[in-house]
Amino acid sequence: MPQLSSGGGDDLGANDEMISFKDEGEQEEKIQENAFTERDLADLKSSLVNESEISQSPSAAAARRGHQGEQRGFPDKHREHLEGVSKQQDGSMYKSAAYPGYPFLMLPDPYLPNSSVSPSSNKVSVVQQSHGMHPLTSLLPYSNDHFSPSPPHLPTDMSQKTGVHRHQSQDLSGYYSLPPGGVGQIPPSMSWQSQPVYPGLSPCGFRQSYSSNLPSASSYTRFPHSLMLGPSGMHPTGIPHPAIVPPSGKQEHDQYDRGMYVKQQVETKREKEPKKPVIKKPLNAFMLYMKEMRAKVIAECTLKESAAINQILGRRWHALTREEQAKYYELARKERQLHMQLYPTWSARDNYEAGLSGVAGEKNKADWGKKKRRKREKQQDSNTGGKRSAFATFKEEAAPAHLLQI
DNA sequence: GACCCTTTGAAGGCC
DNA sequence: GGCCTTCAAAGGGTC
Numbered sequence: 001m002p003q004l005s006s007g008g009g010d011d012l013g014a015n016d017e018m019i020s021f022k023d024e025g026e027q028e029e030k031i032q033e034n035a036f037t038e039r040d041l042a043d044l045k046s047s048l049v050n051e052s053e054i055s056q057s058p059s060a061a062a063a064r065r066g067h068q069g070e071q072r073g074f075p076d077k078h079r080e081h082l083e084g085v086s087k088q089q090d091g092s093m094y095k096s097a098a099y100p101g102y103p104f105l106m107l108p109d110p111y112l113p114n115s116s117v118s119p120s121s122n123k124v125s126v127v128q129q130s131h132g133m134h135p136l137t138s139l140l141p142y143s144n145d146h147f148s149p150s151p152p153h154l155p156t157d158m159s160q161k162t163g164v165h166r167h168q169s170q171d172l173s174g175y176y177s178l179p180p181g182g183v184g185q186i187p188p189s190m191s192w193q194s195q196p197v198y199p200g201l202s203p204c205g206f207r208q209s210y211s212s213n214l215p216s217a218s219s220y221t222r223f224p225h226s227l228m229l230g231p232s233g234m235h236p237t238g239i240p241h242p243a244i245v246p247p248s249g250k251q252e253h254d255q256y257d258r259g260m261y262v263k264q265q266v267e268t269k270r271e272k273e274p275k276k277p278v279i280k281k282p283l284n285a286f287m288l289y290m291k292e293m294r295a296k297v298i299a300e301c302t303l304k305e306s307a308a309i310n311q312i313l314g315r316r317w318h319a320l321t322r323e324e325q326a327k328y329y330e331l332a333r334k335e336r337q338l339h340m341q342l343y344p345t346w347s348a349r350d351n352y353e354a355g356l357s358g359v360a361g362e363k364n365k366a367d368w369g370k371k372k373r374r375k376r377e378k379q380q381d382s383n384t385g386g387k388r389s390a391f392a393t394f395k396e397e398a399a400p401a402h403l404l405q406i
Numbered sequence: 407g408a409c410c411c412t413t414t415g416a417a418g419g420c421c
Numbered sequence: 422g423g424c425c426t427t428c429a430a431a432g433g434g435t436c
Contacts, residue, residue, distance in 0.1 A: 283430075285415065285416095286429095287413090287414075287430060290414085290430065304432070304433060306430080307412040307431090307433080307434090308412075308433095309412085309432085310411085310412045310413040311412060314414065317414070318414095348418065349417080349418060349427090351429085352418085
């Protein structure tokens with residue numbers, strides 16, 4: 001079975017998402033049947049959510065939390081389905097030009113055999129995009145600025161070949177200057193990928209700059225980790241990786257977008273000591289979905305509170321069809337793969353004690369310990385009917401009862 | 407300014 | 422293998 005993760009001996013993918021359920025037969029049908037009813041229910045919920053989103057106050061997304069237990073377990077079912085989708089789509093899902101903007105999709109996919117552009121259309125359509133831009137481009141916090149009009153170190157033809165899917169076999173190592181004394185020879189599969197530039201795309205544009213004209217794949221370099229990071233999270237090419245966060249803590253993509261990263265770098269240099277850049281976790285499927293849909297939800301309703309928005313998004317996530325979710329799972333899988341290739345030595349554990357919310361260092365380790373203790377205490381409180389958060393109280397008081405039923 | 411809240415999923419550690 | 426914990430994004434709210 002040609003799976004999305006089966007190419008080129010790449011075992012980095014999350015194989016757990018690709019478990020085969022070939023012989024389930026009747027049981028699978030039942031699952032689908034259940035899924036259908038479940039979907040109906042989810043759609044109903046979704047419509048209610050939508051209804052509430054339009055008319056409600058910020059608190060209206062409040063908590064229908066008792067429902068969560070019921071919804072749990074869906075991911076497992078979804079996973080089964082995902083495999084089905086993968087089978088159906090025969091690995092072509094993300095090769096489709098229907099995702100012109102998604103960075104990873106622009107990669108001559110090392111994970112896929114025959115990774116050249118497939119004319120096969122993607123069966124999954126979620127959001128209509130304009131200008132040939134992938135709907136998920138907004139997911140990716142990559143900056144345009146670093147690629148527009150064309151990085152100086154890139155051959156001009158790169159930016160001119162709009163959307164051309166380059167083949168893995170191409171020697172792309174020359175497209176990016178290597179750091180002095182850098183990689184001697186980069187196998188094609190470990191070299192930078194070209195970044196397509198799409199005509200008609202706004203060359204820049206604030207948030208949209210995350211999304212449009214995604215450098216993306218190019219942001220994800222495949223150089224050995226030690227060679228990738230500059231002193232402050234910059235790639236030797238000068239292109240920041242979205243997963244690399246300046247030690248100041250918060251990920252500051254906006255700054256990247258506004259061309260302020262250099263400035264920040266200068267400021268950082270002024271500081272006493274070089275701090276380790278923090279490599280963020282790759283986003284999971286839901287996070288990718290949130291990134292895409294958050295703005296939409298905010299636009300649809302008047303909500304601003306992320307907690308409320310996330311509740312809505314969580315419900316919408318469950319209301320998605322499995323095919324739609326599969327798209328995000330696949331994107332997340334690719335993101336993980338790339339992340340693993342980029343940072344082979346990185347572990348999620350690294351960020352446990354890194355004090356991501358602040359500056360890395362001993363202090364943060366201490367803070368992390370405090371935070372951990374607080375969380376534990378909080379959970380104990382909740383178990384023993386302890387003090388409730390003001391936010392939860394606010395929601396339950398303010399949310400109309402009919403909204404809480406969802 | 408740090409932390410909380412909220413969501414789902416991934417990953418690591420422990421038993 | 423199951424369970425628990427932490428982190429990933431987001432930004433208003435709280436202290």
